[in-house]
Amino acid sequence: MIEYGMFTLCLIGIFGILTLGLNIQWGLTGLFNIGVTAFAAVGAYTSGILTAPPSDAHLGGFGMPLLVGIAGAIIVSGILALCVGLITLNLRADYLAIASIGIAEIVRLFLKTEGWLTGGVRGMEIGRPFEGWLGGNFTLNYLIFTILVVAVLYVLLEIARRAPWGRVLRSIRENEDSTMAAGKSVLAFRLQAFVLGSCVMGLGGAMYAHFFGFVSPEAFRPMIFTFLVWVMLIAGGSGNNKGALVGAFVIWLIWSGSEFMTGMLPADLSTRAGSVRILLVGLLLEIILVTRPEGLLSEAGERKRQIARERRRAGEEG
Numbered sequence: 001m002i003e004y005g006m007f008t009l010c011l012i013g014i015f016g017i018l019t020l021g022l023n024i025q026w027g028l029t030g031l032f033n034i035g036v037t038a039f040a041a042v043g044a045y046t047s048g049i050l051t052a053p054p055s056d057a058h059l060g061g062f063g064m065p066l067l068v069g070i071a072g073a074i075i076v077s078g079i080l081a082l083c084v085g086l087i088t089l090n091l092r093a094d095y096l097a098i099a100s101i102g103i104a105e106i107v108r109l110f111l112k113t114e115g116w117l118t119g120g121v122r123g124m125e126i127g128r129p130f131e132g133w134l135g136g137n138f139t140l141n142y143l144i145f146t147i148l149v150v151a152v153l154y155v156l157l158e159i160a161r162r163a164p165w166g167r168v169l170r171s172i173r174e175n176e177d178s179t180m181a182a183g184k185s186v187l188a189f190r191l192q193a194f195v196l197g198s199c200v201m202g203l204g205g206a207m208y209a210h211f212f213g214f215v216s217p218e219a220f221r222p223m224i225f226t227f228l229v230w231v232m233l234i235a236g237g238s239g240n241n242k243g244a245l246v247g248a249f250v251i252w253l254i255w256s257g258s259e260f261m262t263g264m265l266p267a268d269l270s271t272r273a274g275s276v277r278i279l280l281v282g283l284l285l286e287i288i289l290v291t292r293p294e295g296l297l298s299e300a301g302e303r304k305r306q307i308a309r310e311r312r313r314a315g316e317e318g
Contacts, residue, residue, distance in 0.1 A: 013146035016248035021200030027238035030173035035100030037225035043073035043202025044209035058119035077202025123216030237295025
């Protein structure tokens with residue numbers, strides 16, 4: 001039970017990283033990216049190629065350290081985002097969404113068909129780090145590593161969100177025209193947010209790949225790496241890094257719990273279990289949107305609570 005709990009917390013941390021990346025794009029800037037899975041997959045494969053042991057089944061065998069693989073994942077995901085952003089960020093939100101879906105499908109098919117590079121449908125064995133540390137408990141070691149990565153990433157993104165750069169992103173989200181009138185280059189800031197968010201998604205993909213020690217095109221299904229990440233962000237509260245992490249925690253617990261529930265279905269309904277799980281998550285999202293339209297920890301809600309605390313403090317001092 002403890003082992004399963006640590007396993008779940010590792011996945012929550014990994015999907016929390018992906019949600020933080022999406023929060024930069026949608027929560028802060030209003031960029032409607034539905035191609036999360038593309039950047040996560042690119043990050044996973046890049047890190048896998050750099051760190052995997054020698055193999056004739058795919059490119060790689062460089063055997064580099066984990067941190068080198070993760071750095072490569074961040075860089076390559078950022079380069080892909082830069083190329084995509086230069087073409088698509090002038091589009092309206094709905095067209096950007098359509099373009100990002102197409103790019104995600106192109107990436108998926110590329111990873112599936114280019115076996116010389118990625119191993120194709122057979123996937124790629126990359127091994128798992130930290131297996132000899134702390135008594136050989138890989139899950140515990142990786143959980144500690146994941147917590148450290150999430151903590152550092154959260155602090156850095158909070159600093160960026162509260163900095164003038166983050167305020168410009170929020171002003172773009174609220175009113176592009178007024179931001180342009182203030183002399184800011186909207187396209188440049190949108191491109192920066194898109195690239196940074198995609199780099200974080202690449203980091204999340206690399207973390208996911210090393211956690212399982214294996215990566216394949218089938219692992220990066222849009223239902224998990226796009227739909228579920230969007231649900232996590234919306235449920236937790238867009239524009240709030242803390243809300244993104246809370247949303248990842250709550251939604252993944254429900255998603256994991258629904259696996260137990262669907263496992264108790266009769267045999268003739270077992271083939272529909274995946275649809276039932278999606279239905280449960282969709283129902284939960286509807287409940288959250290009705291009861292708390294801004295999410296569990298929205299940016300506006302946090303600001304209101306901060307103002308209320310300051311008023312109470314002022315009243316007590318008065």
